[in-house]
Amino acid sequence: MISVRARILVPVLVMILLGDALISWLVLRDSHHEIEEVYDAQLAQSARLLQGVLRQGDAGEADWERLYQAFDQAMSRVGVDGVAHPYETRLTFQVWRSDGELLVRSAEAPVLAAPPATLGAHDLLDNSNEWCAFLLADPQQGLLIWVGERDDIRQDLIQRIMRHTLWPTLIGVPLLTLVIWLVIGWGLKPLRSMARKLRVRQTGSLHPLRLKPLPSDLEPMQTALNRLLLQVEELLARERRFIADAAHELRTPLAILRIHAQNARNAATAEQRHEALDFLVSGVDRATRIGSQLLTMARIEPQLSDPQRSRVQLTELVREELAELTPLALNKGVDLVLEGDEECWVETEPVALAIALQNLVTNALNFSPPGSEVKVVIGDNRLSVEDQGPGIDEADMERLFERFYSRGNANGAGLGLAIVEMIVDKIGCDLRLYNLRQGGLCAELTLSQARAS
Incomplete structure (x- = not known):
């Protein structure tokens, strides 16, 4: 049979691993959804920022072109200079008039025949690339502003964030396993000490255990062992007493029976033989009564303990x-x-x-x-x-x-x-x-x- 430590540790680890897997799955699912929401909010914020920039271009079309180019350069320089954040994404944009005429689009933006029909956050597919986008309508200027980013780039960033989130769990579970193993070993130390002292006891020793101090959980075990040792000692004492009583009381009747048997064998007359046989029968009856009484005492004594x-x-x-x-x-x-x-x-x-x-x-x-x-x-x-x-x-x-x-x-x-x-x-x-x-x-x-x- 496996050790007590293993019997405790294996179920505990299984429960920890299953619980950790379930919690991690829930955390990953919720985190993935929340990160998606954050990136969608970033798209909406970028669209409104572009809307604010475009409203400053009332001077003429040339000013609009310069604004478009400056905005495209700013949104496309992710990771170029030394102050880039690892979780930035490359945003693209397009602007249409309300009648569907394309005014401008960034270089990496998908080519769309017409603006999307859905305002707000939406997904679209272009040339096998999935895009996460946000479409904003500007009735004041009669414009439709579209901002988007490639979904594969977004998912790559999300996966990096999730991996960084999982690393503490992957490292912490083995460390937690080691700590639990050591703590369980420390908790079972009194039990191992009790087992070691029981192993080194002499075979015939029936003295009560005196293990101090003991955890409260082991006190009943020591009490039960001491009670068992006491019962064994009482049983052995009854057996010794029965054997001593039988040997003491049957020795004389058996010796007398042998004498009567010899007298019967050596009798000179029939009367002497009958007399010796009568004594022999009387002696056998007495020995039978003694044996019966001894067996009665041996049988009734343990029964009367309870x-x-x-x-x-x-x-x-x-x-x-x-x-x-x-x-x-x-x-x-x-x-x-x-x-x-x-x-x-x-x-x-x-x-x-x-x-x-x-x-x-x-x-x-x-x-x-x-x-x-x-x-x-x-x-x-x-x-x-x-x-x-x-x-x-x-x-x-x-x-x-x-x-x-x-x-x-x-x-x-x-x-x-x-x-x-x-x-x-x-x-x-x-x-x-x-x-x-x-x-x-x-x-x-x-x-x-x-x-x-």
Whole structure:
């Protein structure tokens, strides 16, 4: 891809060239017309000057002849003496009586059989030469005065004037291009500096950019890059934490599984083999739960960085989750009970809340004895999970949310309540654990009430 400077400069130059060409064409057209008008005005002025001279020739025909000759010489000496102007033209003239009789004409004037029929400015063609002329009538003396100049000479002078007008444009556009190129380069210098500093950064460096000073247009870019670097760093931190957690927690179960497998292989009796295989199956189940919980944490943690809240019918959500957990409750011989308001609406992230509820109910099932019940109570924007297990000592209450802390359950992964704590922190609700008077533990979630739809 071409550079930013070229991407900016090429369209700018194209627009400048097109605009300059259009403006130059308009200027040339209007200038040509105005110069033509100036030369036509000069012809009219010369005709009136000749009229004034002729009115001084009342003394006789001889005086008129001398006046004609003097005027012809004066109008034909363009460029002869040293004070001539480069834009002067050679004027010619003819004079007729009102009846069409030719009285006099200059040597270079076109030969006309009769005076032109049009008074004022007009064009005529004579011997392949075009003439620009002006015809003036003098009723006082009964004369027709004609003054003209060759059009090719006039156009040559006009072209010289136009060329002198265009030279500044032809020279100025390349100079302007150079100036624009340098100015754009100066304007893009901070961007090149940013790119250069990014190139020399170490490959694994995720430190925020600290480029000062920066133009206001580049500040959002630096902010966006720093945000991206922070997201990459958080992602890598989650991956490292997941790998460390998995390595930490799966190392012991895998070692125990290997021991149980060796015991099963070396068992002397069928009873010993069955016992070792039972331990092996239990160990596999625990390793599966640990892996499942770790994957749940890895999946839910980035999702909670920007929770998508919506209006949720809490009773319906709880009923669906309990239906999914019913097989686990039946396997443990524990009853699941739902109590509370049928029309409770909350404002929350439904997927995250469902995962938190699953972990709370699963945790209650793990600590409930067979024949007991786990009760889920809904009411007053609260969601409570109550079990009939042994409860928790007050001294251990604060450690329940630590990762891999699983007191009183050898098969637990120690991640369920850690996942719940992470979820409630992200979706903005409160979690409280306390022992029930009749025995057992209650986990109570306080949710945000939904606004009326």
